[in-house]
Amino acid sequence: MSVVAKAIELLSHFSVRRPELGLSQLCRLAKRDKATTYRHLTALEALGFLEQNPVTKAYRIGPAVLHLADVREATVPRRDGAMVPLRLLAEQTGETAHVSVLSGVVLHAMAHSESTRHSTRAVIDLQTLPLHATASGICLLAFGSDELRHAALSNLTPFTPNTPTSEQRLDAAIAAAKAGGFGESDRAFEDEIYSLAAPVYDRTGEIAGAVAVASVASRITPDAALAIKKGLTQAAHEISHNWGGSIPEEIQTLWQTTLHPTSRDIAQKVPTP
Numbered sequence: 001m002s003v004v005a006k007a008i009e010l011l012s013h014f015s016v017r018r019p020e021l022g023l024s025q026l027c028r029l030a031k032r033d034k035a036t037t038y039r040h041l042t043a044l045e046a047l048g049f050l051e052q053n054p055v056t057k058a059y060r061i062g063p064a065v066l067h068l069a070d071v072r073e074a075t076v077p078r079r080d081g082a083m084v085p086l087r088l089l090a091e092q093t094g095e096t097a098h099v100s101v102l103s104g105v106v107l108h109a110m111a112h113s114e115s116t117r118h119s120t121r122a123v124i125d126l127q128t129l130p131l132h133a134t135a136s137g138i139c140l141l142a143f144g145s146d147e148l149r150h151a152a153l154s155n156l157t158p159f160t161p162n163t164p165t166s167e168q169r170l171d172a173a174i175a176a177a178k179a180g181g182f183g184e185s186d187r188a189f190e191d192e193i194y195s196l197a198a199p200v201y202d203r204t205g206e207i208a209g210a211v212a213v214a215s216v217a218s219r220i221t222p223d224a225a226l227a228i229k230k231g232l233t234q235a236a237h238e239i240s241h242n243w244g245g246s247i248p249e250e251i252q253t254l255w256q257t258t259l260h261p262t263s264r265d266i267a268q269k270v271p272t273p
Contacts (some may be wrong), residue, residue, distance in 0.1 A: 019061070043176070045059070045062070080097045085234070087193075089235045093115065097235070098111065098136075099200065102207065107131060130152075131191040132157075133157070134197075139183030139197040139199050142183060144206075152170060179254070181254030182232065183198075183212075192218070194215050194216075196225065198211055203244030208243060209247065
């Protein structure tokens, strides 16, 4: 990883829950020594990407990031193209809907919408989504490039006992997504959260991200999962359309088989006594 990449990566550790971080905290999160981390922080501060709280001396996101975010939204208004489908998806499922966008081999959280149907619900407070531990990440691994799989295998961080931390377990999750058209995370990133995701495409014709629904795991039944998948297909179509893309026919065929299985499909899934 280049010096520039290492410096910019420090920005990913800030979030709504962690708006300010001190030097020692960033060293621990980034797993780097204090001298290197301080040098990177100083460079980011000089460019306006970070600033220091004058009272606590902790670092926080600077105004340069806001400018870049405004430019991004003005020139590539993907957030606007995702919000209406997300709100409808959250309303339909009663759960938290969110969309992520791929940049290189990093999956960035972009927007979310929470349903008010339940007092207890999944909260999306991430800057980036781990490819190996989230439904959105598994979805990208299933329908994206081999480069993504290599990136995922290089960092199989265990988040829960259900996190795929071996190549075999990760490949099994990817194979399941390829077979059904949906990425799945059953308490693999957070102990109580179950998620399903569908791929989203843009005008390049390549996979651009994923739309997902995150639920409290105890609320998921087969019927609830089926309803979420149906909602995801509609949202994926609409977001892809708004981003100038379309869902490939092979993905639509997978969804058709998954959501409307024939008697033959069902018979093939029933084990022979």
